[in-house]
Amino acid sequence: xxxxxxxxxxxxxxxxxxxxxxxxxxxxxxxxxxxxxxxxxxxxxxxxxxxxxxxxxxxxxxxxxxxxxxxxxxxxxxxxxxxxxxxxxxxxxxxxxxxxxxxxxxxxxxxxxxxxxxxxxxxxxxxxxxxxxxxxxxxxxxxxxxxxxxxxxxxxx
Numbered sequence: 655x656x657x658x659x660x661x662x663x664x665x666x667x668x669x670x671x672x673x674x675x676x677x678x679x680x681x682x683x684x685x686x687x688x689x690x691x692x693x694x695x696x697x698x699x700x701x702x703x704x705x706x707x708x709x710x711x712x713x714x715x716x717x718x719x720x721x722x723x724x725x726x727x728x729x730x731x732x733x734x735x736x737x738x739x740x741x742x743x744x745x746x747x748x749x750x751x752x753x754x755x756x757x758x759x760x761x762x763x764x765x766x767x768x769x770x771x772x773x774x775x776x777x778x779x780x781x782x783x784x785x786x787x788x789x790x791x792x793x794x795x796x797x798x799x800x801x802x803x804x805x806x807x808x809x810x811x
Contacts, residue, residue: 661732661761662686664725666712666752667694669737669771670701684728688712688721712748718755730761734768740803741775750784762796769800778803 667689687698688710699707708724711717725731734756738745753768760766770785772778782801789799 665735737771
């Protein structure tokens with residue numbers, strides 16, 4: 655669970671499926687769920703009725719730009735929780751693009767963090783290298799980074 659009052663939290667629809675205990679509606683002032691799966695977005699809406707649903711295709715730059723705009727309208731981002739299938743190079747690349755797109759919206763606070771939940775797979779090393787390069791800079795900016803590799807990967811859409 656997140657610390658109480660941690661502000662604006664963004665998670666993708668797969669993150670809620672992978673580790674639902676990471677967020678609840680009472681944990682944050684504002685929860686944004688982003689994704690493109692009709693089933694997962696509907697389930698997220700049922701699980702977090704107060705959350706803002708933003709239909710997002712993480713593979714499309716215009717869609718990521720619209721998500722960034724929604725985050726900015728919410729006042730910035732305190733916590734980002736994203737999940738992906740580590741067997742898919744395309745998903746790893748889309749995740750990296752999402753992080754780079756949304757980092758400018760991150761507020762630098764004591765609770766600022768990026769939590770990545772990745773299913774095991776052959777594309778994981780590229781994300782591990784990306785995180786290894788980004789994490790030291792983010793830590794100096796007050797943003798904690800957690801990379802969690804699951805032994806059983808989340809089911810793809």
